[in-house]
Amino acid sequence: MSVVIVGAGEVGYHVAERLSNEGRQVVVVDLNADRLDYVQSHLDVGVIEGNGASPAVLERADIAQATLFIAVTSVDEVNLVGCTAARGKPGMVKVARVSNPDFYTEVARLRPERFSVDVMINPERELAFDTLQLLQSTVATDIAAFAGGKLQLISLQVTEDAPITNRTLADVTAELGRLPLLTAAIERDGQTLVPDGSTVVRAGDQVYVIATIDAVNKALELTGHQHTELTRVMIAGGSVEAFYLAQMLQEHKVHATLLVQDRARAQELAEKLHKALILVGDATDVELLEVEGVGDMDAFVALTDEDQTNILSSLVAKQAGAKQVVTLVNKLQYVSLARRIGLDAAVSPRLSAANAILRQVRRGSVTRVATFKDTDAEAISFTVSPECPVAGVPLKDADFPDGTIVAAIVRGETVIVPRGDDQIEPGDTAIVFALHDAVGPVTKLFPS
Amino acid sequence: MRLREFFSADAIKLQLEGNTKDELLKELVSLLSLDEKSDGTLFKMLKRRENLGSTGIGRGIAIPHCRSLVVSQLRVVFGRKPAGVDFKAIDNKPVHDFFLIVAPPMEVSNQYLPVLGKIAQFAKEPDIPERLARLEEPEHFLALLEEQEF
Numbered sequence: 001m002s003v004v005i006v007g008a009g010e011v012g013y014h015v016a017e018r019l020s021n022e023g024r025q026v027v028v029v030d031l032n033a034d035r036l037d038y039v040q041s042h043l044d045v046g047v048i049e050g051n052g053a054s055p056a057v058l059e060r061a062d063i064a065q066a067t068l069f070i071a072v073t074s075v076d077e078v079n080l081v082g083c084t085a086a087r088g089k090p091g092m093v094k095v096a097r098v099s100n101p102d103f104y105t106e107v108a109r110l111r112p113e114r115f116s117v118d119v120m121i122n123p124e125r126e127l128a129f130d131t132l133q134l135l136q137s138t139v140a141t142d143i144a145a146f147a148g149g150k151l152q153l154i155s156l157q158v159t160e161d162a163p164i165t166n167r168t169l170a171d172v173t174a175e176l177g178r179l180p181l182l183t184a185a186i187e188r189d190g191q192t193l194v195p196d197g198s199t200v201v202r203a204g205d206q207v208y209v210i211a212t213i214d215a216v217n218k219a220l221e222l223t224g225h226q227h228t229e230l231t232r233v234m235i236a237g238g239s240v241e242a243f244y245l246a247q248m249l250q251e252h253k254v255h256a257t258l259l260v261q262d263r264a265r266a267q268e269l270a271e272k273l274h275k276a277l278i279l280v281g282d283a284t285d286v287e288l289l290e291v292e293g294v295g296d297m298d299a300f301v302a303l304t305d306e307d308q309t310n311i312l313s314s315l316v317a318k319q320a321g322a323k324q325v326v327t328l329v330n331k332l333q334y335v336s337l338a339r340r341i342g343l344d345a346a347v348s349p350r351l352s353a354a355n356a357i358l359r360q361v362r363r364g365s366v367t368r369v370a371t372f373k374d375t376d377a378e379a380i381s382f383t384v385s386p387e388c389p390v391a392g393v394p395l396k397d398a399d400f401p402d403g404t405i406v407a408a409i410v411r412g413e414t415v416i417v418p419r420g421d422d423q424i425e426p427g428d429t430a431i432v433f434a435l436h437d438a439v440g441p442v443t444k445l446f447p448s
Numbered sequence: 449m450r451l452r453e454f455f456s457a458d459a460i461k462l463q464l465e466g467n468t469k470d471e472l473l474k475e476l477v478s479l480l481s482l483d484e485k486s487d488g489t490l491f492k493m494l495k496r497r498e499n500l501g502s503t504g505i506g507r508g509i510a511i512p513h514c515r516s517l518v519v520s521q522l523r524v525v526f527g528r529k530p531a532g533v534d535f536k537a538i539d540n541k542p543v544h545d546f547f548l549i550v551a552p553p554m555e556v557s558n559q560y561l562p563v564l565g566k567i568a569q570f571a572k573e574p575d576i577p578e579r580l581a582r583l584e585e586p587e588h589f590l591a592l593l594e595e596q597e598f
Contacts, residue, residue, distance in 0.1 A: 232561055232565065263540075266538045267539045267540075270505060275572060277564065277565065279501055281500050285500055287496075291514055291515065293561045293564075296558060296561050297561070
């Protein structure tokens with residue numbers, strides 16, 4: 001199955017990396033020869049230099065053989081024209097990265113065939129959505145929702161005095177009984193491991209827990225955290241991401257205060273956001289943050305267009321007592337740096353966009369995927385067909401590849417966080433946590 | 449929590465006399481009936497806050513606010529300047545309606561942000577600037593708060 005990706009920026013790179021690791025044939029098209037050199041020296045993919053919206057260039061990329069076309073340059077119009085120009089195998093899925101909200105208006109949405117696009121991905125909106133999910137679980141550093149939000153995969157750091165510190169998972173599980181909660185992976189000393197019953201949890205471990213909504217509080221308690229209600233959020237910046245997040249918070253009846261440096265932009269936002277408090281000011285100013293009560297906020301989110309400003313204002317907010325801090329970083333290298341310097345969680349529009357794209361392109365048996373920022377693992381949601389060789393077999397006897405764990409089974413309206421005696425059945429949705437190397441092999445177990 | 453609980457008729461003035469940003473801030477502070485020294489301290493703090501960025505949130509409304517030891521509990525004032533005054537608001541339009549909020553630095557009940565948030569929301573209701581412009585008596589302002597269920 002071959003894939004043509006237009007745009008070798010961070011989104012294109014990230015998507016190309018994931019798809020080629022899964023054994024797909026990937027060709028990346030970009031105008032910038034230096035970017036292509038970088039891609040070629042790091043990934044096992046083909047590259048074509050040229051304008052990805054041009055039919056002739058796409059032909060050189062062997063578009064006729066492609067079943068998937070992904071246009072993710074930073075220019076919406078190039079992505080849309082690329083989709084129109086791309087003629088691949090019948091049924092080829094076309095994905096375009098589109099940021100301009102005008103393309104999402106009713107007129108455009110009612111006639112997507114005008115642009116011959118199957119899926120439009122808006123990085124800024126995806127980022128706001130990811131941020132909202134993080135905020136709703138105030139101590140998690142990363143989060144993904146499955147089964148219509150009934151199930152959450154959250155990443156939590158285990159504290160020194162947490163009830164699970166220095167205990168084996170078997171011991172903890174025995175205590176939990178049938179409580180729908182399971183540790184899918186542990187990140188320790190920069191390594192991700194898929195644990196078994198004998199694994200001992202240590203303080204400082206980053207654990208990835210899958211839990212139903214009702215059991216999330218128990219997961220927080222076990223890792224040494226407390227749940228707090230989200231009522232007030234301060235957002236630094238007047239970016240598009242800030243707008244989307246404020247809008248989402250408004251819908252969830254959470255009060256948002258936005259600190260916007262640029263007066264004209266502040267006015268524009270004040271007109272669009274009917275509930276939020278928009279103030280003009282510099283979000284790196286300690287005094288301003290303090291007088292606006294950052295220490296009493298449930299969360300502070302830094303969403304300006306500048307990574308440095310975001311990191312700086314997040315540090316200031318953290319110091320002033322903000323309970324949770326989420327920082328937007330554009331440069332992917334800064335994502336892990338953010339946590340090392342004590343910030344709670346980092347989000348990146350490129351990573352959010354890449355995740356959204358991966359979710360969409362793995363349609364077929366795959367319905368939802370989440371990749372995590374600092375781990376070598378991802379969570380994939382599969383629809384189980386009658387041909388699935390591991391269906392009808394107790395999980396403890398089923399032949400799953402190393403580095404995978406069935407984290408949850410969704411059966412109709414029921415969500416099961418399985419133990420060894422449970423089994424998946426045709427018609428179920430199975431949520432599997434897998435190390436990157438195991439994604440290809442485990443996907444083969446779930447034919448569509 | 450209702451906004452109405454925090455306002456009283458003696459801390460409402462529908463015909464403010466000041467003609468500049470500074471004069472209006474001083475006049476709003478005076479409605480709190482503090483001593484002279486406290487008035488001065490509070491004015492300076494509010495001025496300092498305004499220098500970090502105007503609290504004029506647009507549509508002719510400003511919400512000057514700060515925390516200060518000069519009050520022992522959260523206090524609010526509402527004032528109107530029918531002619532309007534330049535307050536460097538985000539939309540650059542003159543400000544007519546002023547909501548002053550002052551809270552002590554350590555508040556047991558932690559009402560500062562909720563009150564600030566509620567006033568901001570009240571101010572953003574569709575017809576509020578017009579209805580504030582029609583107020584004739586301080587009691588009308590209190591009735592408006594009640595009617596809007598804020």
